[in-house]
Amino acid sequence: MEIMSNRLDRGFYKFQQEFEEKALKILRSGWYVLGKELSSFEEEFADYVGTKYCIGVASGLDALWIALKILGIGKGDEVIVQSNTYIASVMGITINGASPVFVEPDKYFNIDADQIEEKITDRTKAILVVHLYGQAANMEKIIKIATKYNLKVVEDCAQSHGACYMGKMTGAFGNVGCFSFYPSKNLGAFGDGGAITTNDSKLAEEIRVFRNYGSEKRYYNRVIGANSRLDELQAGLLRVRLSHLNEINKEREKICIRYLREIKNERICLPQICENATHVWHQFVIRVKKREEIITYLKKNKINTNVHYPIPSYLSEAYQCLNIKEGSFPLCEEYAKTVLSLPLYNGMTDEEQTYVIDKINQFE
Numbered sequence: 001m002e003i004m005s006n007r008l009d010r011g012f013y014k015f016q017q018e019f020e021e022k023a024l025k026i027l028r029s030g031w032y033v034l035g036k037e038l039s040s041f042e043e044e045f046a047d048y049v050g051t052k053y054c055i056g057v058a059s060g061l062d063a064l065w066i067a068l069k070i071l072g073i074g075k076g077d078e079v080i081v082q083s084n085t086y087i088a089s090v091m092g093i094t095i096n097g098a099s100p101v102f103v104e105p106d107k108y109f110n111i112d113a114d115q116i117e118e119k120i121t122d123r124t125k126a127i128l129v130v131h132l133y134g135q136a137a138n139m140e141k142i143i144k145i146a147t148k149y150n151l152k153v154v155e156d157c158a159q160s161h162g163a164c165y166m167g168k169m170t171g172a173f174g175n176v177g178c179f180s181f182y183p184s185k186n187l188g189a190f191g192d193g194g195a196i197t198t199n200d201s202k203l204a205e206e207i208r209v210f211r212n213y214g215s216e217k218r219y220y221n222r223v224i225g226a227n228s229r230l231d232e233l234q235a236g237l238l239r240v241r242l243s244h245l246n247e248i249n250k251e252r253e254k255i256c257i258r259y260l261r262e263i264k265n266e267r268i269c270l271p272q273i274c275e276n277a278t279h280v281w282h283q284f285v286i287r288v289k290k291r292e293e294i295i296t297y298l299k300k301n302k303i304n305t306n307v308h309y310p311i312p313s314y315l316s317e318a319y320q321c322l323n324i325k326e327g328s329f330p331l332c333e334e335y336a337k338t339v340l341s342l343p344l345y346n347g348m349t350d351e352e353q354t355y356v357i358d359k360i361n362q363f364e
């Protein structure tokens, strides 16, 4: 048996007929950009998240940079973000000319809310909260701090579609929620896609205009905008997937509950669930000191794994300009050296799960 780290084809075949019917309908309609599928998806997704508005954009990164830009964040401003996030969160900040100010993660891999306050300066404009691997961050503490210092809150929900904190969904806490629909995300498209959620009608309007060349009315351009639209085909297919999202997340949870109960190996540190938070299991991330050994061992047994992420963004070649030295965020760097994502995908069979569990338990 060979186990891939992900199997997007299984997620397609699960709802094959619905996807194919929807795709054909859109292809035959003759309308491909900014149409009824998009406006319906935006309405349905806002409803799902629990916000008044949702604006589709072309990717998760676009959602981040456009949201931060429309919030007025730019050169000279600082944005607080966790050090162990995917590099896209950081790029959303730096594309706008603003500076990331990093904070160590907590034991749940999310921003350590107790270390935020000491990082706030006169220039701090926002906190970018990433609900990493699918688990909601401690929004109660974060919103409290943001309110006290009058900071904007931007949520990076690229991995957390459907995850809640104290019963409220991620993407509904901040001034804006930024989503990615990259194919591997819990709510995945068949190409690139993203969205911004908000309760602020003025922000929603400005984002809507900005994503389409700054134009409300064709050929009348109010501001210098971007071309960042979620096309009809993606929006329509996302509507199909959204109608099954709770089921999709439940299936992932079921697999992860098995992992949590049945993986028993002293060398392995299992992920923890934070009180008041729900986890939609975008990734099942364990920690192993002997990571290279377990990767090789699993590979020998035809089990493929991934590392999210091996290099903290500030140590990447791209961000040498930040001039942040190795050792600056010890816990983040420890995670980078020890985290390992186990195979996890919708449509993973019981036999496949059992095989992974058995092999991991046999690792010495």
Ligand SMILES: *Cc1c(COP(=O)(O)O)cnc(C)c1O
Pocket (backbone or CB within 6 Å): 059, 060, 061, 062, 085, 086, 088, 089, 130, 156, 158, 159, 180, 181, 182, 192, 193, 194
């Ligand atoms: C995937 C991801 C993004 C970027 O999304 P794209 O659609 O690939 O641009 C941003 N932040 C996080 C945490 C992600 O996982």
